[in-house]
Amino acid sequence: MDKNMAAQPVYKRVLLKLSGEGLLGEREYGLDPDTVDRICTEIAAVHKMGVDISLVIGAGNIFRGVSGAAQGIERTTADYMGMLATVINALAVQSVLEAKGAPTRVMSAIPMSMVCEPYIRRRAERHMEKGRIVIFAAGTGNPFFTTDTAAALRAAEMNCDALLKGTQVDGVYSADPHLDPTAERYEELSYQDVLSQNLKVMDTSAIALARENDIPILVFAIHAEGSFADVVCGQGHCTTVK
Numbered sequence: 001m002d003k004n005m006a007a008q009p010v011y012k013r014v015l016l017k018l019s020g021e022g023l024l025g026e027r028e029y030g031l032d033p034d035t036v037d038r039i040c041t042e043i044a045a046v047h048k049m050g051v052d053i054s055l056v057i058g059a060g061n062i063f064r065g066v067s068g069a070a071q072g073i074e075r076t077t078a079d080y081m082g083m084l085a086t087v088i089n090a091l092a093v094q095s096v097l098e099a100k101g102a103p104t105r106v107m108s109a110i111p112m113s114m115v116c117e118p119y120i121r122r123r124a125e126r127h128m129e130k131g132r133i134v135i136f137a138a139g140t141g142n143p144f145f146t147t148d149t150a151a152a153l154r155a156a157e158m159n160c161d162a163l164l165k166g167t168q169v170d171g172v173y174s175a176d177p178h179l180d181p182t183a184e185r186y187e188e189l190s191y192q193d194v195l196s197q198n199l200k201v202m203d204t205s206a207i208a209l210a211r212e213n214d215i216p217i218l219v220f221a222i223h224a225e226g227s228f229a230d231v232v233c234g235q236g237h238c239t240t241v242k
Contacts, residue, residue, distance in 0.1 A: 008233060009046075009049050009050070009051050009232045009233055009234075010232070010233060010234035011051065011160075011161040011162045011232050011234075012050075012051060012052060012161055013051070013052035013053075013054075013128070013158065013159065013160050013161050014051060014052070014053060014054075014160055014161060014162050014163070014164055014232060015053075015054045015055070015056065015151055015154055015155040015158065015160045015162075015163050015164070016043065016053060016054070016055050016056075016164045016166060016228070017055075017056050017057075017058075017147070017148065017151035017163065017164065017165045017166065017202075018039065018055065018056070018057045018058065018166050018222065019057075019058040019060055019166075019167065020057065020058040020059045020060035020061035020062060020064075020085070020086075020089060021058070021060045021061055021168075022035075022039070022058075022166060022167070022168070022222055022223075023035055023036055023039070023057070023061050023089060023092075023093075024061045027061075029061065029062070030061060030062065031061065031089070031092050035223075036092060036093060036096055037096055038223075039093075039166075039222060039223075040093060040096040040097050040100055040102075041100065042222070042225075042226070042227070042228040042229065043055070043097060043102070043133065043228065044097060044100040044101065044102040045226075045228075045229055046228050046229050046232050047102045047131075047133055048102075049229065049232070051232055052128045052129075052158075053128075053133045053134075054124070054128065054133070054134040054135070054136060054154060054155075054158055054160070055090075055093065055133065055134070055135045055136065056086075056135075056136050056139075056147055056150050056151040056154060057086055057089040057090055057093060057135065057137070057147070058086065058089075058146075058147040059082045059083070059085035059086045059088075059089060059147070061085075061089070062085035062088060062089070063078075063081050063082050063084075063085040064082055065078040065079035065080075065081065065082035065083075065143070066078070068081055068082070075143065075144070076143040076144075079139075079143035079144060080110075080143060082139070083109070083110055083137075083138040083139045083141070084110075084138070086137050086138055086139060086147060087106070087108055087110075087112070087115065087116065087137040087138055089137075090106045090108075090116070090135040090136075090137035091106060091115070091116070091137075093135060094106050094135055097133055102133055103131065103132045103133065104132060104133040104134070104135060105117060105124075105127050105132050105133070105134050105135070106134075106135045106137050107119040107120070107123070107124055107127075107134060107135070107136055107137065108137040108138040109136070109137070109138040109139060109140055109141030109142075109150070110138040110141050116137065119136060119138075119141070121157050121158075124136075124157075124158065125158065128158065134158075136150065136151075136154045140153055145205070146203050146205075146206070148202040148203050148205075148206040149202075149203060149205045149206045149209065151163060151165075151202075151206065152202070152205075152206040152207075152209035152210045152213075152215070153209060155210070155213075155215050156209060156210075156212075156213040156215060160215060161215075161216075162215065162216050162217075162218055163210060163215050163216070163217045163218070164217075164218045164220065164228070164231060164232075165201070165202065165217060165218070165219045165220070166220060166221070166222025166227075166228070167219055167220070167221065167222065168221065168222075168223065169221055170185075170220060170221040170224065170227075170237045170238065171185050171186065171187075171219050171220065171221075171237065171238055171239030172185070172186045172189060172194075172199055172201050172219050172239040172241070173185050173186070174186070174197075174199075185239070186199075186239050187239060187240070188239065188240045188241075188242070189201075189239060189240070189241045190241070190242070191207050191208075191210065191211035191241060191242070193241075194207055194241055195207055195208075201217065201219060201239075201241060202217065207241075210241070214242075216240055216241065216242040217240070217241040217242070218231050218236075218238045218239070218240055218241075219238055219239045219241070220236055220237065220238035220239075221237070224237075
């Protein structure tokens with residue numbers, strides 16, 4: 001593929017799902033400034049290409065509802081705590097993106113008007129039409145739903161061409177490639193393959209939502225330089241679920 005083709009995005013509007021752990025860097029807890037800066041550089045570069053970008057960020061680097069529930073906190077309360085943690089991550093990423101010249105809005109499913117905007121679908125669409133990056137925080141606003149499900153839901157609501165999941169590895173494998181050197185990497189999978197083989201791409205409700213709305217899921221390594229832009233241009237190293 002020649003250089004001119006390389007710069008042409010094949011997806012005009014995307015939702016990028018980042019895990020909270022993806023912001024940890026070498027830390028065990030919280031946000032690593034260098035890691036956040038590097039990821040935001042990738043996002044800002046794709047934004048400059050004219051792609052509409054929205055984000056959903058997990059909270060595993062701060063608090064995870066399921067593990068909180070395992071420690072004796074009521075599950076619903078633990079999930080709300082996790083949702084609040086996603087707002088912390090969203091505000092951090094917003095701050096860094098705006099410092100790089102990419103106008104960004106945080107919209108929370110749980111209204112907190114002193115901190116960010118409430119999630120209103122039509123307003124979110126307007127932001128994207130005006131060239132702003134939108135970060136959807138606080139999951140779906142409901143307990144028992146993961147940020148994966150929130151990502152699939154928002155991708156459907158925003159009529160996204162693709163849902164990109166930035167992970168620690170360059171696609172979907174039959175087993176954890178860090179633990180099993182014989183793990184097979186998949187180039188392409190169907191939604192049904194993911195569900196029937198119980199592959200850990202996203203949780204089942206997220207896969208079902210993507211399938212019902214014909215939104216391809218592209219799983220790629222967020223920490224590889226230029227990987228987000230490559231995948232948006234249709235030439236990145238990733239696994240496509242469709």
